[in-house]
Amino acid sequence: MVFDAAGVKGMNQAGCGEAKTNILFGKEKNPSSIEPKKLTLDSKIKFRCHPGVSCFTACCGGIKIVLTPYDILKLTQRLDMPAHDFLHRYAQPTYLEKTDMPGVMLKLRKEDNRCPFVTPEGCTVYSDRPTACRYYPIGMADFHEGGSYDESGVENPSREEKFFFTVREDHCKGFEEDTLWTVGEWRKDQGVDVRDEMNKEWLRLVMRRKSFGLQATLSEQAKRMFFMASTDLATFRRFIFESSFLDTYVLDEETIQTLKEDDVELMLFSFKYLASTLFGANTLTIRQEKIKEKIARMKQEQDNSIRRSVREYEELKTQMAREREKTGIR
Numbered sequence: 544m545v546f547d548a549a550g551v552k553g554m555n556q557a558g559c560g561e562a563k564t565n566i567l568f569g570k571e572k573n574p575s576s577i578e579p580k581k582l583t584l585d586s587k588i589k590f591r592c593h594p595g596v597s598c599f600t601a602c603c604g605g606i607k608i609v610l611t612p613y614d615i616l617k618l619t620q621r622l623d624m625p626a627h628d629f630l631h632r633y634a635q636p637t638y639l640e641k642t643d644m645p646g647v648m649l650k651l652r653k654e655d656n657r658c659p660f661v662t663p664e665g666c667t668v669y670s671d672r673p674t675a676c677r678y679y680p681i682g683m684a685d686f687h688e689g690g691s692y693d694e695s696g697v698e699n700p701s702r703e704e705k706f707f708f709t710v711r712e713d714h715c716k717g718f719e720e721d722t723l724w725t726v727g728e729w730r731k732d733q734g735v736d737v738r739d740e741m742n743k744e745w746l747r748l749v750m751r752r753k754s755f756g757l758q759a760t761l762s763e764q765a766k767r768m769f770f771m772a773s774t775d776l777a778t779f780r781r782f783i784f785e786s787s788f789l790d791t792y793v794l795d796e797e798t799i800q801t802l803k804e805d806d807v808e809l810m811l812f813s814f815k816y817l818a819s820t821l822f823g824a825n826t827l828t829i830r831q832e833k834i835k836e837k838i839a840r841m842k843q844e845q846d847n848s849i850r851r852s853v854r855e856y857e858e859l860k861t862q863m864a865r866e867r868e869k870t871g872i873r
């Protein structure tokens with residue numbers, strides 16, 4: 544139900560390029576559970592998980608499950624709970640993929656260190672379980688030499704190379720079952736494809752941040768915005784409709800209406816907004832008058848600082864002239 548990507552990082556250290564895998568999952572103490580074999584969508588695996596296995600729900604504890612924005616959206620809809628309450632009750636903060644990007648992970652129960660949704664009968668949110676839970680035991684890595692950005696910093700998804708791998712943990716008896724799948728069939732059955740599509744742009748933001756390294760700083764305001772848009776769509780919606788957002792960005796009427804009514808579209812839009820505001824991506828159009836205002840403001844600030852340094856220079860000259868008069872030294 545969870546996979547650890549540390550083993551893949553091991554391959555990375557061996558010089559095979561950059562792999563992005565462990566953003567959502569982690570049982571950080573057990574990298575050896577990843578099988579060192581690259582799988583494709585057509586590779587075959589023998590696996591079945593069902594309530595009859597002796598290890599049923601053994602994998603739902605002692606884990607780190609990072610929640611994607613789509614996971615949060617589906618779980619809040621399922622539990623009929625505002626995101627704010629959900630986060631308070633079921634989530635705890637974390638940093639994503641060893642960056643300074645703030646995110647959340649499921650908060651395990653204090654009493655037994657297990658997922659808050661697991662019961663002896665199984666997962667109580669099964670059809671809306673998080674992405675991480677759907678992957679197990681097939682992990683996916685995006686593997687590419689030098690990252691998915693070209694030399695000029697422009698994103699180039701064609702540099703990405705996806706592959707899959709299995710995670711075999713001792714407690715998981717699903718591998719002893721007889722059902723044969725291709726990796727593609729398994730992913731489809733688990734609804735992973737849909738989740739991947741929903742999470743894609745958000746994951747790209749995190750990986751992009753990671754590729755910049757910690758030398759490039761992200762302002763506190765930018766981090767807050769990323770967290771808000773990634774975890775609480777109701778607040779993001781208020782930000783769009785109750786701030787100067789619509790005076791700043793060009794959006795057509797149809798888009799505005801969709802953002803009012805459709806949570807998934809709102810979430811996908813938030814990724815575009817974040818790409819534009821955090822990384823300057825060309826995903827949204829800023830109104831011309833706002834650009835002009837900004838340029839005028841920057842020019843004004845520049846003029847003010849030039850005036851200030853001229854003034855300071857003149858004051859310094861006057862002061863030096865006075866000193867010379869007083870001391871008689873030229």
Ligand code: SF4
Binds near residue numbers: 602662668676
């Ligand atoms: S959400 Fe469901 S499948 Fe995932 S860890 Fe919790 S109980 Fe297990």
Ligand code: SF4
Binds near residue numbers: 544599600601714716
């Ligand atoms: S078979 Fe594996 S995935 Fe299924 S419950 Fe057991 S440990 Fe979890």
